[in-house]
Structures are given as structure tokens and as C-alpha cells.
Amino acid sequence: MKGLLRLSSAIALAAMMATTAIPAFTAPARAATLSGGFDVGPGGFQGNFNPLAATGGFTWLSVYFEPLVTYDEKLEKVVGQLASSYEVSPDQTTYTFKLADAKWHDGKPFTAKDAKFTIELAKNAKTGSVLAARLNAVSSAEAKDDKTLVIKLSAPSASLMDALTKVMMLPEHALSQIPADQLAKNSWWSTAPIGTGPFKFSKYVTDQYVELAANTDYRGGKPALEKIINRYFANPAAAIAALRAGEIQFTYVDSNDLKAFNDNKDFRVIEGNSFVVNYLGFNHDSPIWKDIRVRQAVMYAINRDAIIQSLYGGAAKPANCAYIADQVVPAGIETYAYDPEKARQLLKEAGWDQINGDKPITLLTYYTTPLAANVMAAVQAMLAQVGINVTPRAVDTPTYNSIVLNPTPDIAQFQMVYAGLQNGPDPGSINVGLNEKQIPPAGPNVARVRMPVLTSALDAALSETDAAKRSARYQEVCKVMNKELPWGPLWVAKRYGVASAKLKDFIWTPAPGGGPYQAHPEKWAIAE
């Protein structure tokens, strides 16, 4: 017992010493270091550093890797990054890129051979590349000389440039020795990756943080910061706690959590379009949705404005097709304003009592946030008022995928889904969810939409390479969607980041998948 007492007093003493030493650690980090939760939220890709496998995380990856082309800050047009300029042949099948004078972080020059090597890796599914299908149209990539890359297509593709913004250039001299099917397993990605960006990879502490150091030889000028740290958080709440405690200077924030930061002079709230349309997907394999009047009734029964005001705090815009951007939404489409009486009338005309009556309909979702739970409850209550009895069921993403992507799914498990699909910056990204050719297993058209008129409108828009005419084609898609209701489109929500007011010249855009876009990390700075 004496020993026990001695031990406990020793521990108490140690604890006291540690507490008195605390002020030493709470001293602010060096001004030249920016810490952030760059991989928090829907645009993140935590703990995986392989850009070939990246379905998100470009905000962070593009701090040290660079693609040939990228979006501008407003996500409106594609501009050169490692390509200083590019030309497209009149038949739209040959793209010639002039490359910038850039250096890898190890000092070797970046050449067209590296670009050719990277495109071939990205096209090869054996590397675990998620870009392979999107680069299908590419028939060859050739290095004409050190600074000229020629990409040939088998057919014109309007979405090639969008796909290329996701292809981060990789050094041939560092990776060519590794067999393609072993590439994903190689530790290079998390130990010694080199890119051409303004910061160099310096340290990775597993699941804690990644540290990048300034690349003083960067062609765009010496970065203002000395270090950038990306901290990992298991959940957004932890990131917000760290932001409020001043441990990090930036993170993604859910609209529910904005209250603490609005009207707070220590923080700057950054708002932007999420480019994700939320919708109720009718499973077209289920006979209950065959009659268009039933689908229209669903639209009229849901008070979207009320949900947007009370649950999203106004931070969303109702969608009447997959888009809300002015240039792709034609004038005069049906707005499906809240009208429960009309909904009841339509259901009566369609004979809903015979079709389904009040038998429960499973509404499946992979959204597990409190906001989504509230949305589902509101939708359930509103539909119940007109006589449609839905039962929400929220599951994790793998479970969701295993149910809806199954080539022979159990209709009873998902007669309806509440989901989201990316609709920008390239409006072509909506194709996979609506084109008949994308029904699983071919693609993720989980609602099994089989509408020839919609499919041909989408195909026409996808093959339109003339930028001016493309918007008109997408307006046509929007018109068809609005009339035929393959889905019940709901809204496009805003997305938020919060940065410390001390950050200067910090550019963050809530782009789908985190971008990439012209973020200019070399200009980011932090005030004392």
C-alpha cells in the first residue's frame, strides 16, 4: 500500500508538472505554417495519396501535384496549369498541348514523356485508376518533343478536358520501374512522392497529418508560407472543434454548424455551389411509378421551399431538373410549386389505391447526417399527407452500393432512393445517373431510368463539342427531365468552408471532389 501511495503521488506530481508546462504548447504555431482540415467533408480523400485512385481530395492533392489543365477559380472554364497552351484540331480528335517549363521536386525537368506516361497509367485499369473509363476516347498520347504532347481521340469527346483536370502528372523517372498492377501497393505515394506543385511532400504521420514544405524553385514564384499541414479528422465535429480552438485555420463546415462562425470576426465563411443535385430516384423497375401522374404527385406533395428554409437555413436552391445554373435551365419549365391538393387529385386519377395504396415504400439513402435524417422525416410526413406511405432507411455507402448496384436488385429494398449526383462544373457528369446505357452493372443509373428521349438528349449533349451549342443541348436534357420526371429533383445545396480571418489570399472553392481549380497555394499567407 505504501508503494501504491508513493506511486499515486508520483503520478499526481507528474500531472501537475505537465499542467504547469502547458502554456509552452499553446503558444501559436509559427506564422509561416498553415494547418487545415483539407480532407474533411464530401470533397476529401483521407489517407490515400494516389491521385490515380482519387475520387476526391483534389483540394489537397493539387497543393503538390499538378494536372495539365485545371478549372479557373469560379469553375467556369478550363485553363492551362502544366500546359501553357493547347490547340484542338478542326475535327476535334487531336489535342496538342504545349507544356510549361516546370521541374519535379527532385530537380529533374518535367517533359512531355512524363505526361504521356501519366496518361497511359490513368488509362490502365490495372493501376487501380478510377479515370480509365473516362479516358476511353483517348486512343494515343505521344510526346512530339520535350515540350509538346499530342493526344489523339477515337471520337470527339466533350468531357475530355474535364477528365484531364483530374489527371495529376506523375514523374516517369520515379515510377516507370514499378509494374502497373503493383503501383497502387507501392509506398512511394505516402513516403516520397514528387510533383511539380508549389509545395513538396515532407512528412506523413499515419492518420494524423501530412506536412508539406515550400518548393522554393516553384515556377510561379517562391511560396509565401513555409509549411502547409493537412490534419486528419475522423469526423467533421472534431475538425470544427480544432478550428474553434485555433489549432487549424481552415476546414469544410456543414450548413448546420455555420451558426458558430457567422458574425464572428475571427472567421471568414466561404460559400459556394455544391454542384450536387439531391433527388428522389424512382426505381423504374418497380411498377408503382409507371404512371407519370404518380411521379408528378410526389413533386407537388413536397414543400421544397419549406425544407430549404427550415432545414437548410435557406442555403439551397430548388431544382426542377438536374441543374440550377442559368445557362442550362430553359425558361418556362414547370416549377412544381407545393400543391398537396393537386397531388391528391393526380393520385386519384392514376388510381393510386389500386397501384399501391398505403403499403409502405422503402426510401433508401446513404446519407447518414442529422440534416439528411431531418430531410427524410419531412419528406415522409409530406408524402403521407397525400397518401404515399414511405419508410426511410439510411445505410452506409457500401451497403447502399451493394443493394442498388446489384444487376438483379431486390425491388422491395429500394423502391425509391434519396441521393445526390454531381452536375458540374461539366454538366455531362449527370449522364451516368440517367442514361439507359448506364444501368448497372454498366454504370450507376441506379433508378433504372429507361427513357429513350432522355437518353438521346444526353447522347446529343455529350457528343456536342462546340461550347456555344452545348448549353442549348443541356437545356434540352433539362426540359425532358422536367417533363418526364425520371427522378423527383429536389434542390442543389450550398457548401461551406470556414477560414481563419488571419488567412490572406487563401482561395478555396467548394468544387465537387475538391476540384482541382486554380487555388494558387503559393500565394496563401497568414498574418501574425
Place this chain on the structure above:
Amino acid sequence: MLQYSLRRLLIGAGMLFALSMLIFVMLRLTPGDPIDAYIDPNVPMSASDLAELRVTLGLDQPLPVQYVAWLRQALLGNLGYSIKRPDQPVLGLVLSRVGPTVLLMGSAIAIAIIAGIATGIVSAVRRNSIADLSLSVLAVTGISSPPFLSALVGLYLFSVYFNWMPSGGMLTPGQEFSVADLLHHLILPATLLAVAQTALIMRYMRASMLEVLNQDYVRTARAKGVFEFWVITKHALRNALLPVITLIGSTIGLAIGGAIFIESVFNWPGMGLLMVDAVEGRDYPVIMGSTLVIGACVVVVNLLTDLAYAVVDPRIKVG
């Protein structure tokens, strides 16, 4: 004792084998596989690419074949590669997490034992006093608050509101390693993890102590005029400790459960965080590997508890 230990370890190995088989089958019964977790519903992957990925991951083989292949590799010490982060071998990933978890749980258990036993003794000796009553109220609160709740409240209070402690992580990013920095990050999660256990140990200690204090030999000791302090520490405590040691051993499982919450709230890079992450990603190899390691720890801890009995109470003979 050696023979006994060996026999127990052998039984433990058999249990681990059964555990691995159980987990393997149960994982395959959960909906969704690593590929379902890997693909983003927004990014199309062709059916042939997906099929190829399944072959690469060995998911196209029949279950028994997959299991035997896994077991053969596991016996050679190769637990495969993480699917979510393919550049990380599972064994390395799991082993790198054992340290932080042992540190966190060890500190929590140490805090719980010391605080629990000390307050339990005070409560018993000062029975029905104000100190006893308030400690009892605290203990009931502690036992009944789930770890995720106390973790969130603690995080908000000490880190966001008072800003005394870091909100998460094990070390300050970008700084050189120092023990003080580590301790600073450790105090809050370890204390919060210890809350429920401290309360439980305290209740047990109090009850056990009260019982012992009523025994004849304690009365005899008092009658002999032994100093009260020695009565409690020398005569009563030793006997009162026995049931508490059993309890401490069996609460290790509780601590593992709590550690999973605490680690994900505080981003403590331990086994709990790893497992939550792996389950979300249906990362089969990582789930299998970490379950095995935790299972092995439980086997060893149980053995050590039994051995500790023999040390505390010479009447108990193992073997």
C-alpha cells in the same frame, strides 16, 4: 505455473483461430464488399474494370478458398494489404496502432485503478459522510454516462471552451517529438476514457472494503490498538482488493469499447480509429488483422489477471 501459462496460451491460440473464422464468415454476411466501399456512386467504373479489381483482390474466389489463402499467409505473418490504402501492409498498420492504444488504455486504466481504489477506500471508511455521498453520486453519473457522451462534453469543455487541451491527435503537427507534448495530448482522452471504469472500481472497492471492515480480524486488530491507518492499509485492503482485481481484468473489454469512441472523437491514432475506419470501408484485411491482435491482447490480459491473483493471494494456486 509455467506449464499452466503455456496451456492457457495454447487454448488462447485455438480461440483466436475460431475467432478469425467467425469474423471472416460474418464479414462476408454483411452487405457490401470492399469494392462497394471503394467506388463512388458518382464516378462510373466499367463492369470489366470492376471484375478485374475483384480478381486482383481475390474476392472472386469461393469463401473457403479465400479463408484458407488468408490463413496460410497469416500463419507466415503476412496479414495482406489494406484495401482502402493499398500501399500499407496490414501487419505494419496494426502494429503501428498498438502502441498508441496501449498508451491510451494503459494510462486510462492506471488512472481508473488509482482514483477508483483511493475514492473507494475513502467512501468506505467515511461511510455515509458527505464525502461518501457526493462520491457515490459522481460514481453513478460516471457509470451511467456512455463514453461518447462524456468524450464530447469533455472535448467541448476543456478544449473548445477553456482551450486548455488540444482537441485531438497525439502530437502537435509540425513540431519535434517531445514527451511533454505527448502527455499534453494524452491527459484529456485518457481521463475521459477512465471515467466509467473509475466509477465502477470505486463502487466495488467501497462494497468490498465495507465487508472486510466488519470482519472479526479487523476488529481484533483494532482491539489490539493498531493504528487505524495500518488497520485499513495492511489488514483490510489486501483482502478487499481481491474482487476488485477480477473486476479490473474484466473491464479491459469495456475499455476497448470505450477506446473506440474516444479514439474517433480525439483522432487518437490507435486500434479503435483504425477499426472504425476499416469497417466503414469494408477493409476486410484490416478488420481481420486488428481483430486478431485485439483478441490476442485479451487472451494475454486474462492470463495475467489470473497470475496476479496468485501473487496477491498466496492461497490461490494456479496450475
